[in-house]
Amino acid sequence: MKLARLGPVGQEQPVVVTDDGSYDLSGLVFDLTGDFLASDGLDHVRAGLAAGELPRLETAGLRIGAPVARPSAVICIGMNYAAHAAESGAAPPDQPVLFLKTPNTVVGPNDPVPIPRGSTKTDWEVELAVVIGRRTSYLDSPAASLAHVAGFTVCDDLSERAFQLEVSGGQWSKGKSPAGFCPTGPYLVTPDEVDHTDLRLRSWVNGEPRQDSSTRDLIFGVEEIIFQLSQYLVLEPGDLVLTGTPEGVALSGRFPYLSAGDVVEIEIDGLGRQRHEFTRWAPEEAR
Numbered sequence: 207m208k209l210a211r212l213g214p215v216g217q218e219q220p221v222v223v224t225d226d227g228s229y230d231l232s233g234l235v236f237d238l239t240g241d242f243l244a245s246d247g248l249d250h251v252r253a254g255l256a257a258g259e260l261p262r263l264e265t266a267g268l269r270i271g272a273p274v275a276r277p278s279a280v281i282c283i284g285m286n287y288a289a290h291a292a293e294s295g296a297a298p299p300d301q302p303v304l305f306l307k308t309p310n311t312v313v314g315p316n317d318p319v320p321i322p323r324g325s326t327k328t329d330w331e332v333e334l335a336v337v338i339g340r341r342t343s344y345l346d347s348p349a350a351s352l353a354h355v356a357g358f359t360v361c362d363d364l365s366e367r368a369f370q371l372e373v374s375g376g377q378w379s380k381g382k383s384p385a386g387f388c389p390t391g392p393y394l395v396t397p398d399e400v401d402h403t404d405l406r407l408r409s410w411v412n413g414e415p416r417q418d419s420s421t422r423d424l425i426f427g428v429e430e431i432i433f434q435l436s437q438y439l440v441l442e443p444g445d446l447v448l449t450g451t452p453e454g455v456a457l458s459g460r461f462p463y464l465s466a467g468d469v470v471e472i473e474i475d476g477l478g479r480q481r482h483e484f485t486r487w488a489p490e491e492a493r
Contacts, residue, residue: 207251208393209357211238211271212263215314218271221263222251223393229260238394239275240444243339243356248396271314273359273394274337278442280307280388281435282333282363284378286425286450293458302426302434305378307363311388312446315480319364321466322384323487327367328464331451332409332417332472334402335361336428337394342441351432354441357394358402360474361448362409362482364388367457390446392478400476402428407452410471416461417472419452426450 210228211218220231220238234250235242254260284303285291291298313319321328339356363382370381402421409417421427426434431449435441456463464470466486473479 207248207396207399209238209251210273210391210393211275212265212268213271214269215271218275221265222255222260224255228263228265229255230263231260233260237275238273240278240442243337244341244443248339248356269314270316270392272312272390273392274390274444274446277309277312277444277446279445280309280312280448281439281441281445282307282382282448283426283431283450287419287423287452288425289419289423289453290451290455293453293455298425302431304435304438305382307379307388308383311383311386312390313386313388315360315389315391315478316482317386317389318483318485319386319389320485320487321464322366322369325366325368325384325487326463327456328484329365329367329456330409330411330416330464330470330472331363331365331455332407332474333361333363333448333451334405334407334421334428334474334477335359335390336432336447336449338441338443338445338447340443342432342436345433345436348429348433351429352397354432355397355428356443357396358400358477359391359394359446360472360477360480361446362389362470362472362480363448363451367463388446389480389482391480395477405477406475408473409454411461411464412469417452417454419454421449423452424449
């Protein structure tokens with residue numbers, strides 16, 4: 207299944223997207239939240255769809271929101287493609303590299319993103335993201351991981367490299383958490399719909415190709431990541447786990463960093479495509 211949230215910011219309504227149209231889920235659930243996922247919400251959607259009980263929804267012109275309402279955490283894995291580690295000047299890690307983005311960075315896949323005030327090094331990163339479906343702690347093995355996964359989505363792990371690396375104090379999150387720095391969606395796609403071990407990831411800036419890789423090249427796969435994380439923290443339903451980005455970012459020195467007016471598009475096969483334009487920073491009251 208593909209689930210989405212459509213409508214203005216703060217007024218998104220949940221839908222299930224099928225080959226023959228989109229269907230309104232607001233009769234089943236107020237929103238696509240962690241609580242919904244934890245209470246077997248996906249099974250209720252399947253049953254409602256199979257029974258023909260869901261009303262069709264006309265979606266033309268509706269904004270696409272992030273497919274899960276505000277997660278409790280956005281947990282990221284760094285340097286998880288060997289070629290990206292190399293272009294960043296680092297060796298492939300022996301253990302998953304963990305950092306965090308603040309949950310309020312999560313926005314819709316096509317929402318505009320402001321270049322942070324004072325930024326000179328805003329960068330793009332297409333990533334496969336895992337949506338947690340069940341509270342997860344101390345798994346016994348990687349084989350237990352997928353039972354705790356609600357689905358997959360697309361994220362752009364936007365990064366301000368000067369904030370991340372030059373004035374960071376040794377931690378990355380300062381460069382990962384400006385406003386709008388986690389465009390997410392368009393869909394939450396359930397695990398039965400895709401082979402998460404072999405998905406093509408691509409990115410473009412102003413129509414020019416940048417990244418082109420596959421999740422086959424992950425150093426730590428999805429199952430290993432969730433297992434490893436569960437040994438150190440508790441994952442809650444609705445949380446996002448970003449699995450890392452392949453080579454082809456501005457940090458490599460091969461491409462310029464982003465400026466106001468630039469358009470980034472990212473895509474993962476089977477999960478959908480994003481398009482977000484970067485805007486000049488302005489105070490909140492001026493937006």
